[in-house]
Amino acid sequence: MTPDIAPIEWTGDSLRLLDQTLLPARVEYRDITDVDDLVDAIKRLVVRGAPALGVAGALGVVVALRQGEREGWDAATLDAAITRIREARPTAVNLAAGVDRVRSLAEKGTDAVLAEALAVLDEDVQGNHAIGRHGADWLSTRLGAKPLRLLTHCNAGALATAGWGTALGVVRELHTRNLIDTVYANETRPLLQGSRLTAWELHQLGIPYYVQPDSAAAGTILRGHVDAAIVGADRIAANGDTANKVGTLAVALACAAAGIPFLVAAPWSTIDLSTPDGEHIPIEQRSPAEILANGPASVTPEGARAHNPAFDVTPARLITALITETGPLILADGQTPARAR
Numbered sequence: 001m002t003p004d005i006a007p008i009e010w011t012g013d014s015l016r017l018l019d020q021t022l023l024p025a026r027v028e029y030r031d032i033t034d035v036d037d038l039v040d041a042i043k044r045l046v047v048r049g050a051p052a053l054g055v056a057g058a059l060g061v062v063v064a065l066r067q068g069e070r071e072g073w074d075a076a077t078l079d080a081a082i083t084r085i086r087e088a089r090p091t092a093v094n095l096a097a098g099v100d101r102v103r104s105l106a107e108k109g110t111d112a113v114l115a116e117a118l119a120v121l122d123e124d125v126q127g128n129h130a131i132g133r134h135g136a137d138w139l140s141t142r143l144g145a146k147p148l149r150l151l152t153h154c155n156a157g158a159l160a161t162a163g164w165g166t167a168l169g170v171v172r173e174l175h176t177r178n179l180i181d182t183v184y185a186n187e188t189r190p191l192l193q194g195s196r197l198t199a200w201e202l203h204q205l206g207i208p209y210y211v212q213p214d215s216a217a218a219g220t221i222l223r224g225h226v227d228a229a230i231v232g233a234d235r236i237a238a239n240g241d242t243a244n245k246v247g248t249l250a251v252a253l254a255c256a257a258a259g260i261p262f263l264v265a266a267p268w269s270t271i272d273l274s275t276p277d278g279e280h281i282p283i284e285q286r287s288p289a290e291i292l293a294n295g296p297a298s299v300t301p302e303g304a305r306a307h308n309p310a311f312d313v314t315p316a317r318l319i320t321a322l323i324t325e326t327g328p329l330i331l332a333d334g335q336t337p338a339r340a341r
């Protein structure tokens with residue numbers, strides 16, 4: 001299946017990434033043939049979003065193998081390079097899972113690894129379309145077949161995946177059914193994935209939207225302007241606790257207070273049955289500079305300390321349903337990923 005926006009591709013010679021740090025001002029691609037460049041791209045969020053990181057991890061093993069062939073690496077050097085890709089960011093389980101899925105094929109040769117990595121990419125696009133259909137069915141059955149006002153946080157669109165998107169995939173499917181009134185896109189401080197990326201995607205798709213400050217979300221929800229919230233996930237524990245972009249928990253709490261559905265849309269590749277609950281999910285701490293400064297200009301007194309977690313964990317009890325490619329799991333009714341598998 002051909003994705004529309006292609007944030008990540010294999011060109012035949014290189015891993016091509018749409019540079020998400022430059023959007024929406026510039027559409028530029030980076031051709032990656034070097035492990036250092038890939039690790040830097042992952043850390044700087046040139047490529048980002050859990051499913052896209054899974055594909056980057058899998059294709060990253062191909063990059064490492066080819067660089068190793070070019071530069072005559074021994075097995076230990078190759079292994080260390082692959083591990084650096086795997087550990088470039090800690091929270092999205094897809095990154096490590098993508099690396100692990102293809103790594104063991106290295107002894108069969110680079111072509112075998114490449115074929116499996118491309119399968120990861122293809123499965124993601126197909127799975128996202130299924131998530132879109134399941135989510136749209138669930139929402140229109142539960143809320144009625146009327147145009148919906150949905151809220152989302154961060155970017156869980158085509159850019160965050162191999163194509164189509166998860167939470168935004170549901171929005172897109174509803175839009176094709178004429179069932180979207182408007183989308184509230186939280187701006188997503190501090191790196192603005194909502195105002196830069198989600199708004200860019202919604203604009204291109206012709207879907208009506210507002211960008212709002214993250215801090216407006218609770219008020220928008222409690223004033224009755226939102227029918228449901230839908231977000232993506234970086235890692236879902238066996239009990240359904242879900243790590244996603246920092247600020248997601250506040251949205252879930254507001255939805256619970258307002259009595260409206262809070263949905264997580266994510267593929268099974270984001271579910272980590274080896275992590276029992278949210279307390280065990282590693283949370284990435286990012287650079288203080290992201291919140292102590294606005295570009296080059298400091299916005300805080302000298303010596304200010306920063307607490308800058310990139311993600312928070314929403315407890316399963318606040319999640320109405322988890323929409324996967326195999327259908328919805330109704331966490332509100334006590335279903336969990338562990339019991340479903």
Ligand SMILES: CSC[C@@H](O)[C@@H](O)C(=O)COP(=O)(O)O
Pocket residue numbers: 045048049050051092153154155156157160161165166167193231232233234244245246310
């Ligand atoms: C389908 S993407 C789901 C999540 O990965 C997304 O919501 C998110 O939190 C991304 O964080 P990011 O730091 O931009 O990689």
